[in-house]
Amino acid sequence: MDCFLSHFAHRFGAKGRISIPAAFRQALAKGGFEGVYAYPSLDAPALDCGGHKLLAEIDALLATLPPFSPARDAFATALLGTSEILRMDSEGRVLLDDRLKAAPGLEGEAVFVGQGHKFQIWEPSRFAARLDAARARVRLLRSGQGAGAPA
Amino acid sequence: MDCFLSHFAHRFGAKGRISIPAAFRQALAKGGFEGVYAYPSLDAPALDCGGHKLLAEIDALLATLPPFSPARDAFATALLGTSEILRMDSEGRVLLDDRLKAAPGLEGEAVFVGQGHKFQIWEPSRFAARLDAARARVRLLRSGQGAGAPA
DNA sequence: TCGGATAACATGGGACCCCATGGGCGTCAA
DNA sequence: TTGACGCCCATGGGGTCCCATGTTATCCGA
Numbered sequence: 081m082d083c084f085l086s087h088f089a090h091r092f093g094a095k096g097r098i099s100i101p102a103a104f105r106q107a108l109a110k111g112g113f114e115g116v117y118a119y120p121s122l123d124a125p126a127l128d129c130g131g132h133k134l135l136a137e138i139d140a141l142l143a144t145l146p147p148f149s150p151a152r153d154a155f156a157t158a159l160l161g162t163s164e165i166l167r168m169d170s171e172g173r174v175l176l177d178d179r180l181k182a183a184p185g186l187e188g189e190a191v192f193v194g195q196g197h198k199f200q201i202w203e204p205s206r207f208a209a210r211l212d213a214a215r216a217r218v219r220l221l222r223s224g225q226g227a228g229a230p231a
Numbered sequence: 232m233d234c235f236l237s238h239f240a241h242r243f244g245a246k247g248r249i250s251i252p253a254a255f256r257q258a259l260a261k262g263g264f265e266g267v268y269a270y271p272s273l274d275a276p277a278l279d280c281g282g283h284k285l286l287a288e289i290d291a292l293l294a295t296l297p298p299f300s301p302a303r304d305a306f307a308t309a310l311l312g313t314s315e316i317l318r319m320d321s322e323g324r325v326l327l328d329d330r331l332k333a334a335p336g337l338e339g340e341a342v343f344v345g346q347g348h349k350f351q352i353w354e355p356s357r358f359a360a361r362l363d364a365a366r367a368r369v370r371l372l373r374s375g376q377g378a379g380a381p382a
Numbered sequence: 383t384c385g386g387a388t389a390a391c392a393t394g395g396g397a398c399c400c401c402a403t404g405g406g407c408g409t410c411a412a
Numbered sequence: 413t414t415g416a417c418g419c420c421c422a423t424g425g426g427g428t429c430c431c432a433t434g435t436t437a438t439c440c441g442a
Binding site for chain 1: 390391392393394395
């Protein structure tokens with residue numbers, strides 16, 4: 081598997097550590113990158129996570145902006161300034177910064193949601209709400225247009 | 232890690248010294264450059280810092296401007312004329328000039344913000360405000376233009 | 383088809399190491 | 413001489429590494 085699929089619920093251990101799902105670790109390893117690149121999502125109360133491919137995407141985006149311009153600084157601050165490289169221990173766990181846990185409201189348990197090229201970390205009840213909304217939206221689109229959008 | 236990522240809050244010690252984050256020191260060392268190149272940022276109340284790669288970028292920027300032109304003189308004065316080479320002690324600390332501390336309003340505590348090719352040093356509360364603004368700006372640009380920032 | 387063995391994985395805990403910070407001392411310049 | 417600066421060592425806490433345990437899924441043989 082070379083992309084992030086399905087979703088998994090894990091708990092925070094006594095030291096605030098949490099296990100990255102094994103399936104996601106395998107996908108990360110394929111990218112030749114030890115560690116997880118993570119930052120608070122801009123749109124959702126969640127963390128966006130990925131390997132160096134995700135980081136390369138952001139680099140590419142920044143490269144399109146002129147150096148020393150305010151726009152580039154804003155992007156760099158928002159995307160790189162809030163991001164972290166999470167190191168995994170030998171068991172595949174990471175330690176989430178308080179800052180990273182605060183925005184998504186993570187505490188106790190978390191849901192890892194595959195999104196293909198990246199994955200997100202959610203607080204369980206917030207994810208359930210988001211999932212319901214997404215499914216309702218898909219139903220609405222399908223019934224309205226008769227288009228067979230895959231759920 | 233070959234670029235500046237994440238952000239860290241450090242305090243000024245009794246002698247006015249402050250530690251460069253270890254992750255940033257590693258990135259600097261990869262550039263084969265001991266010491267930190269620093270100058271007051273053009274757009275923000277902060278210090279722009281980096282290794283010789285940053286210096287090379289500035290050189291490249293200046294090279295695009297016609298020699299002896301007012302624009303080139305202005306850039307050279309603003310970027311090079313106000314810059315300093317900060318020496319690190321064996322523990323990775325630097326001593327900030329009063330002039331460098333004045334513009335960003337640095338005192339007591341400072342936040343080191345990775346921006347990929349360079350990093351910035353901020354006064355904490357000012358950075359918090361700037362970060363909010365930057366995230367709002369990125370959201371706006373992305374939703375407005377459909378620019379392909381990863382969500 | 384059922385049951386036991388085995389492997390993979392999530393989680394707990396202890397120990398060590400790195401890093402941020404404090405402080406002392408020597409050196410050089412004003 | 414005195415203050416500023418650079419170099420050295422000390423220290424405490426947080427992070428990382430390593431080992432241990434239980435549980436679940438998988439596989440294989442009866």
